Amino acid sequence: MRQHRSTLLLFVLLTALSLCSLFIGVIDLRAGSILAGDFSQLEVLFISRLPRLLAILCTGVGMSTAGLIMQQLCQNKFVSPTTGATISSAQLGILIALVFMPRSTLWGRAFFSAVCAVVGTWVFVWFIQHIPFKDPVMVPLVGIMFGNIIGGVTNYLAYKYEMTQALSSWLTGSFSTILRGRYEIVWLTVPLAVLAFLFANHFNIAGMGKDFSRTLGVNYDLVLFLGLTIAAMITASIVVVVGSISYIGLIVPNLVAIFKGDQIRGTLPDTALFGALFVLVCDVLGRVVIAPYELPIELIIGILGSVLFIALLLHRLQHGRRAVRLFRPKGEQL
């Protein structure tokens, strides 16, 4: 029960903050009038507030799970959808769909985005597997470079077909455009995250190397393919609806790993819950800071996330790699 204490705490915090966030916004919602059945208040709740909350939760859960999977499979703490060219590939997919199939629906664009994201992630992972890096920090640098190349190609196509304005709406992540009927694609992250939980032990083993997996009877290539596809599809479904939100997949799993270690099955619920909490806090901040106007969440996560990440790096520098170990004995807290 002791090891589930943190999960319980995060769940309680998340539920409480979720309920509060439903009442934060430009239009005043009152609990009394909602329970009494006031139609306009119910409309605001069900068309805007509740979908927004669900989108935030799905984004937080999905991005942090995707980040955790990618970090496990690439055996590197700095890989994430942002530093692994996944988000850039997803954006390229959306642009291709917009340019060559202008009458495509949201689902069509999501499909293209997913395909591109999977291919982009695959190329990146192939790259880092075939080049021995002396320094693990080189891997995210290569990922950022690769993402920049894809971003450059995306920009080139956008300028050529005069879609730069359309593209900019997908470059900055924002929850302000979430409305009922236009965001349901984000729900895809839930079954994908459940799938990731079911295969968590496989990802853990694959994360220890090809030879180790073979001795334990795990098909390394298949598990790698499955894990990366799940991560890329989660990212694509979020980018299509919300836009690109950087660094959640990088910060959240690392923060949780400092406290809970590397065993993915035990930390996956915590990572997902903390991811959702993190995104929710940032979104509420964005709504409150310059009310009644809104700051896009990409901005807030960028600031908050960078500060947290630098503090994280300094913590690891000071305390060494002692803070992160594989197979920490159950129940032990640092």
Added chain:
Amino acid sequence: MTHSVSRRGKYLFLCLLLLAAVVFALRRELAVLDVILPGKEQAINLGVDHDRVIRRLLLGVVLFISVATALVGPISFLGLIIANLSRQLFCTYRHTDLTAGAFLIGAVLLIAGQLLVEQVYTYSIPISVFITVGGGIYFLVLLLAQRK
């Protein structure tokens, strides 16, 4: 027309003056670049205050980048690419040659890029696209070639 040219010319002249002033202020630190190359311990062994030199050089880098960004806007990874190109073309560790080489390679690269933008693509695509794509491909090819 002449008015805007002379105003632009004045800004460019001021920037050049500023860059020259920064280089002059950092002349002692720039002189020991060859010495800090082998690492911190070696540098301290040879009588160089490593931390102070690094701090001042980084400050100089910040000033250079600010001037460039204030003039044309941010261009990512250009420094990384030019430095690596310079090291590849001039097979020396001496920073006098490397810096002069980087200076000239940077000028050639940007003028070539601007030529591409003006003549081939007639201003429809900004130069940053070419630098990120071309530079990124160069960087990745370099990494692939290195492993052999």
